[in-house]
Amino acid sequence: xxxxxxxxxxxxxxxxxxxTMYSCKPDTNTxxxxxxxxxxxxxxxxxxxxxxxxxxxxxRDLDGDGANAPVQFDxxxxxxxxxxxxxxxxxxxSKTPADTISNEILEEANDHQFFYHTHDVTVNFAYVDFDxxxxxxxxxxxxxxxxxxxxxxxxxxxxxxxQPGIKDGNEAxxxxxxxxxxxxxxQ
Amino acid sequence: MKLKLFGALxxxxxxxxxxxxxxxxxxxxxxxVVDLHTNTALEDVAIVAVETQQGSFADANGKFQxxxxxxxxVTISVSHIGCETQLLQINLQRDTTIKVKLEHKGLxxxxxxxxxxxxxxxxxxxxxxxxxxxxxKLRGLSLAESLSKINGVSTLNTGSTISKPVIxxxxxxxxxxxxxxxxxxxxxxxxxxxxxxxxFMAQRLTVIKGASxxxxxxxxxxxxxxxxxNHLPDRPGIGGEFNFAGYSNNAxxxxxxxxxxxHARVPALSWRVQGTYRRSGNVRxxxxxxxxxxxxxxxxxxxxxxKKENYGFEVxxxxxxxxxxxxxxxxxxxxxxxxxxxxxNVPLELSGFSYKIGxxxxxxxxxxxxxxxxxxxxxxxxxxxxxxxxxxxxxEYDKRLPYNxxxxxxxxxxxxxxxxxxxxxxxxxxxxxxxxTVGFNGVTQTNNFKYGYFIPAFWNFSGxxxxxxxxxxxxxxxxxxIRLDYKWLQAxxxxxxxxxxxxxxxxxxxGSVGFEYHITDKLKWNTNLGTSWxxxxxxELFADGVHHGAASVxxxxxxxxPEMAYNLxxxxxxxxxxxxxxxxxYENLITRFIYLQPVLPPTLTIRGEFPTYHYRQAxxxxxxxxxxxxxxxxRGLELFSKTSLLFAYNLAIRDWMTQMPPQRxxxxxxxxxxxxxxxxxxxxxxxxxxxxQQKLIPQNDTGYALPPKAYWLLNFEAGFKLQFKKQAVHxxxxxxxxxxxxxxxxxxxxxxxxxxxxxxxxxxxxxxxFFEPKSKAKTN
Numbered sequence: 001x002x003x004x005x006x007x008x009x010x011x012x013x014x015x016x017x018x019x020t021m022y023s024c025k026p027d028t029n030t031x032x033x034x035x036x037x038x039x040x041x042x043x044x045x046x047x048x049x050x051x052x053x054x055x056x057x058x059x060r061d062l063d064g065d066g067a068n069a070p071v072q073f074d075x076x077x078x079x080x081x082x083x084x085x086x087x088x089x090x091x092x093x094s095k096t097p098a099d100t101i102s103n104e105i106l107e108e109a110n111d112h113q114f115f116y117h118t119h120d121v122t123v124n125f126a127y128v129d130f131d132x133x134x135x136x137x138x139x140x141x142x143x144x145x146x147x148x149x150x151x152x153x154x155x156x157x158x159x160x161x162x163q164p165g166i167k168d169g170n171e172a173x174x175x176x177x178x179x180x181x182x183x184x185x186x187q
Numbered sequence: 188m189k190l191k192l193f194g195a196l197x198x199x200x201x202x203x204x205x206x207x208x209x210x211x212x213x214x215x216x217x218x219x220v221v222d223l224h225t226n227t228a229l230e231d232v233a234i235v236a237v238e239t240q241q242g243s244f245a246d247a248n249g250k251f252q253x254x255x256x257x258x259x260x261v262t263i264s265v266s267h268i269g270c271e272t273q274l275l276q277i278n279l280q281r282d283t284t285i286k287v288k289l290e291h292k293g294l295x296x297x298x299x300x301x302x303x304x305x306x307x308x309x310x311x312x313x314x315x316x317x318x319x320x321x322x323x324k325l326r327g328l329s330l331a332e333s334l335s336k337i338n339g340v341s342t343l344n345t346g347s348t349i350s351k352p353v354i355x356x357x358x359x360x361x362x363x364x365x366x367x368x369x370x371x372x373x374x375x376x377x378x379x380x381x382x383x384x385x386x387f388m389a390q391r392l393t394v395i396k397g398a399s400x401x402x403x404x405x406x407x408x409x410x411x412x413x414x415x416x417n418h419l420p421d422r423p424g425i426g427g428e429f430n431f432a433g434y435s436n437n438a439x440x441x442x443x444x445x446x447x448x449x450h451a452r453v454p455a456l457s458w459r460v461q462g463t464y465r466r467s468g469n470v471r472x473x474x475x476x477x478x479x480x481x482x483x484x485x486x487x488x489x490x491x492x493x494k495k496e497n498y499g500f501e502v503x504x505x506x507x508x509x510x511x512x513x514x515x516x517x518x519x520x521x522x523x524x525x526x527x528x529x530x531x532n533v534p535l536e537l538s539g540f541s542y543k544i545g546x547x548x549x550x551x552x553x554x555x556x557x558x559x560x561x562x563x564x565x566x567x568x569x570x571x572x573x574x575x576x577x578x579x580x581x582x583e584y585d586k587r588l589p590y591n592x593x594x595x596x597x598x599x600x601x602x603x604x605x606x607x608x609x610x611x612x613x614x615x616x617x618x619x620x621x622x623x624t625v626g627f628n629g630v631t632q633t634n635n636f637k638y639g640y641f642i643p644a645f646w647n648f649s650g651x652x653x654x655x656x657x658x659x660x661x662x663x664x665x666x667x668x669i670r671l672d673y674k675w676l677q678a679x680x681x682x683x684x685x686x687x688x689x690x691x692x693x694x695x696x697x698g699s700v701g702f703e704y705h706i707t708d709k710l711k712w713n714t715n716l717g718t719s720w721x722x723x724x725x726x727e728l729f730a731d732g733v734h735h736g737a738a739s740v741x742x743x744x745x746x747x748x749p750e751m752a753y754n755l756x757x758x759x760x761x762x763x764x765x766x767x768x769x770x771x772x773y774e775n776l777i778t779r780f781i782y783l784q785p786v787l788p789p790t791l792t793i794r795g796e797f798p799t800y801h802y803r804q805a806x807x808x809x810x811x812x813x814x815x816x817x818x819x820x821x822r823g824l825e826l827f828s829k830t831s832l833l834f835a836y837n838l839a840i841r842d843w844m845t846q847m848p849p850q851r852x853x854x855x856x857x858x859x860x861x862x863x864x865x866x867x868x869x870x871x872x873x874x875x876x877x878x879x880q881q882k883l884i885p886q887n888d889t890g891y892a893l894p895p896k897a898y899w900l901l902n903f904e905a906g907f908k909l910q911f912k913k914q915a916v917h918x919x920x921x922x923x924x925x926x927x928x929x930x931x932x933x934x935x936x937x938x939x940x941x942x943x944x945x946x947x948x949x950x951x952x953x954x955x956x957f958f959e960p961k962s963k964a965k966t967n
Binding site for chain 1 (some may be wrong): 587688733793
């Protein structure tokens with residue numbers, strides 16, 4: 001009988017332990033307020049410097065890095081030989097209200113730069129805004145677009161580089177935070 | 188409702204295995220008694236295990252055998268007519284064969300020599316061990332790096348700071364690690380999540396290759412790794428050891444100390460405390476420093492035991508903490524960044540030497556508390572109960588800080604997983620050549636996360652019952668077992684504004700049969716057929732997003748079914764005076780193997796296009812061989828050769844499988860000198876490791892660059908022991924990659940970004956110590 005007692009004692013101990021530690025449902029609301037920073041949307045606003053007419057073009061992929069296709073991906077319409085004042089608005093629209101990432105980029109302007117390129121259409125870009133590095137380096141939230149005389153279809157490629165402490169005006173430096181290739185028509 | 192009730196039931200009676208074998212009283216001590224001078228057999232010698240009063244007589248050949256012994260220090264009395272009875276103490280950890288040499292006049296006990304210690308009790312499977320002596324040369328390496336010395340085990344690396352063990356081509360969730368008898372549960376699904384184990388705690392590492400769900404539960408498709416400390420001391424006194432290991436390449440220092448004791452006044456009580464601290468800086472490749480590859484690690488464990496003849500308790504606590512840098516140049520914004528990194532011969536971010544760890548880095552804490560009890564249930568056998576709670580907190584810090592500076596320096600991902608395990612195992616003593624085990628083990632788990640979504644919150648309950656029976660005679664050992672597992676998993680997916688709850692149920696049987704046949708004393712043959720299963724993991728079911736570092740999108744599939752492995756292995760083992768050989772062949776057929784299949788079109792995001800992979804299932808066949816040969820032409824000289832071959836084939840797409848270890852060869856020479864005064868056990872050796880280019884890759888493999896070229900490495904090792912009376916100091920030196928070759932490895936996920944470690948010299952010092960209590964000193 002002496003041998004049975006410790007067995008019962010031990011089993012009871014473990015059953016008690018198990019019962020007390022049993023109820024562990026996970027927090028099913030995790031990420032209701034999860035502040036993950038995403039960039040979901042880029043809005044390009046173009047003001048024709050001659051006419052003052054404003055047009056907006058957007059890329060919006062609301063699931064961020066998820067596998068769903070973008071919900072909006074506009075074709076940029078430009079007029080040949082016109083000059084535009086361009087501003088870029090970068091948002092996280094997965095949040096309500098949307099988070100204005102471009103303001104945060106501006107706060108970290110010394111670590112960020114936008115780069116602009118074209119394929120098959122002629123647009124020359126000039127930076128309007130500069131950071132507080134010495135010497136000052138461009139940011140690229142505000143730019144001037146000089147459209148050439150040829151009409152046709154092509155692309156405008158906008159890229160945001162994150163260059164923490166290593167910003168050098170060079171596109172090859174750092175990581176890519178944003179890279180959108182807008183279809184573009186010059187008329 | 189019914190389901191919940193069942194879940195609750197399992198929660199109450201949780202169970203799980205593995206822990207038990209260390210107190211199982213099933214060990215065998217074989218031996219032979221010979222005359223010291225004439226070397227002839229002595230018969231009619233009575234051999235008695237004092238603690239259990241089991242006895243045996245040496246036969247006409249001087250041979251004897253004691254079975255059903257408990258592990259730990261066993262006192263053996265050796266008696267001969269007309270002589271004084273002699274006692275000898277053996278620290279028995281597994282089946283052991285000894286040779287006792289006696290001096291005939293007055294039967295002075297002269298010498299015992301451990302001839303052979305058998306590989307655990309998983310005899311019909313392929314089992315490899317690393318013990319104190321081999322571990323001594325590996326101190327300071329991670330668990331995976333240490334285990335890669337075993338033929339058939341390789342490492343899956345994420346740069347030089349993260350490595351995971353790979354057994355016969357399988358890793359992560361497909362192998363099981365038992366840390367001091369408890370199933371290690373962290374976030375092992377991630378290939379960049381290294382096992383949370385302090386290798387200094389282990390005095391023995393065992394690898395069971397091949398499917399072994401039977402004793403250990405689900406997931407053991409590739410094999411099982413057992414990490415075991417020594418048993419708590421049962422000899423009065425205070426002992427322990429101090430370890431130092433320093434490495435030249437990354438200015439790494441390792442300090443580890445163990446202190447343990449037992450007191451003559453309270454012989455049942457014993458204790459141990461152990462701690463390790465490790466710090467390393469940036470790793471040097473032959474041509475440059477790898478930026479941000481430092482590691483800081485601190486580990487602590489404590490154990491307290493109470494051991495009586497018929498019952499015992501043990502409480503164990505351990506904490507593992509690491510903060511490890513991840514190569515700066517490895518973070519990819521998009522595919523263009525990745526291609527740029529691949530085209531560059533050097534990492535795109537370089538630095539000098541530094542101990543500083545910046546973003547990106549990982550911060551991991553793993554806590555375990557374990558309580559164990561053991562009761563001898565009369566003559567019938569013994570009962571073991573182990574309860575453990577593990578808590579794993581993993582924080583992964585991305586390279587970039589949040590845009591919003593108010594969010595501060597917070598991690599990109601945080602995972603918290605709590606695991607409770609309970610194992611109840613009953614082992615019956617030998618009855619007519621049969622011995623066996625029945626058991627019952629269970630796990631409950633709760634997973635939460637914060638910040639970024641990668642896997643959902645979930646909870647699960649799982650449990651299994653099993654029975655294993657063994658029969659043996661002098662020549663043959665036959666083993667068979669069956670098991671039934673149940674697993675319930677509920678996941679709460681809350682992603683992109685959608686909330687869904689998924690519930691999964693699995694009921695899976697598994698089994699194993701095997702035999703070991705001793706053809707002669709020096710030659711044996713073993714064969715095992717075992718099955719194992721694994722439920723799909725949260726990431727395979729629910730992943731949805733970019734995997735940075737790989738710059739690819741991974742998409743899970745909630746309809747995946749469990750994998751089932753059928754593993755056949757056979758081996759021939761010869762051990763002779765001049766030649767040792769272990770030849771092991773295996774075929775692991777895995778149905779519904781889960782893998783990542785590239786799909787088109789690539790995913791378009793605001794960061795550009797990403798190649799996209801879906802989790803799919805297909806039948807797979809992994810065939811391979813591990814061949815170990817060792818020639819000993821003259822005393823002290825060993826010429827050894829290790830070959831590890833693997834052919835992994837996807838039967839559905841009729842093509843090779845991706846990310847499998849390439850063929851690997853190691854050839855070397857080792858020479859052990861004779862003892863010279865205080866200098867003992869002196870050895871030195873060189874070896875050449877040769878890894879071929881992996882050519883067995885799928886045709887449509889969208890791996891961004893071809894597998895790295897074949898490489899060879901030259902390694903050197905030497906060591907000796909200084910013995911002053913009772914105090915010994917062990918020294919060893921190793922130099923890896925002596926020729927400072929720049930190479931990349933196919934199983935390193937950072938092979939696109941950087942070369943491997945260059946030349947690395949290590950110095951290791953081990954100082955064991957033991958202080959006997961003064962009052963007791965004279966009795967020995």
